[in-house]
Amino acid sequence: MEHDPHVERYWAQPHVFTWTAGTDKYRYAPHFLVAKDDGGGCYCEVQESFANVTAQRRETVLAFEAFCREHGWQFHHIASAAVHGPAFPTLQKLYLRSLDTSTEELTICLRLLPELVWPATVREVLSALTASSLPALCCCLFSGQLLADLSQALNLDLVIQGPVTGEASA
Structure with a gap:
């Protein structure tokens, strides 16, 4: 992220969120909070592959994505292949x-x-x-x-x- 021209600043694991959706309780810490040069920002999770994520982890991440939408926040899943360019x-x-x-x-x-x-x-x-x-x-x-x-x-x-x-x- 240090070399992305649109990233002004970022924080690793900025917060641990706990919330309830229906009868389910969740706890999740996104990998990054990213502030962009356009004044926006997003939470991000970076994984080697999302195909190998456990069912429980997938459910938590999807619930966090819905939690973000409810609050007007952005959340991105980033596969490490997208991060690992030639440099x-x-x-x-x-x-x-x-x-x-x-x-x-x-x-x-x-x-x-x-x-x-x-x-x-x-x-x-x-x-x-x-x-x-x-x-x-x-x-x-x-x-x-x-x-x-x-x-x-x-x-x-x-x-x-x-x-x-x-x-x-x-």
């Missing part, structure tokens, strides 16, 4: 590798990036930065502060176009 494996690796980034490393990396010659491979950028900057570099790529074709594999030969400028993000 997903690289984004996943960037995210995991960026978890060890300290604020200090990220600040140093962001300060040094404009001084480098672009485009450059990951190998070239790392040789110009300190050895501990791989997590910071991954954080910059993941957050969109550096421009690269993320449908390509994350390796030392991945070409980074350079820092995103005001013109590139407009």
Whole structure:
């Protein structure tokens, strides 16, 4: 969702809903609450496959969908295949590798990036930065502060176009 241009913000498992429909009691926590750039929003559930969901889970999700309609809210079921585009494996690796980034490393990396010659491979950028900057570099790529074709594999030969400028993000 970080790379969907229409998503302004999202929250993971924002709330646990409990409600009654007829004589049945339900409890459900949607995976995400998403705020969109058009002022709207929705609750979302992301599953690998909805075909393998248990009957009880399916009943709860359908009841939550009806509960949302009653309150004028939107609810979307999203199959992970729709989320896992060609850039997903690289984004996943960037995210995991960026978890060890300290604020200090990220600040140093962001300060040094404009001084480098672009485009450059990951190998070239790392040789110009300190050895501990791989997590910071991954954080910059993941957050969109550096421009690269993320449908390509994350390796030392991945070409980074350079820092995103005001013109590139407009």
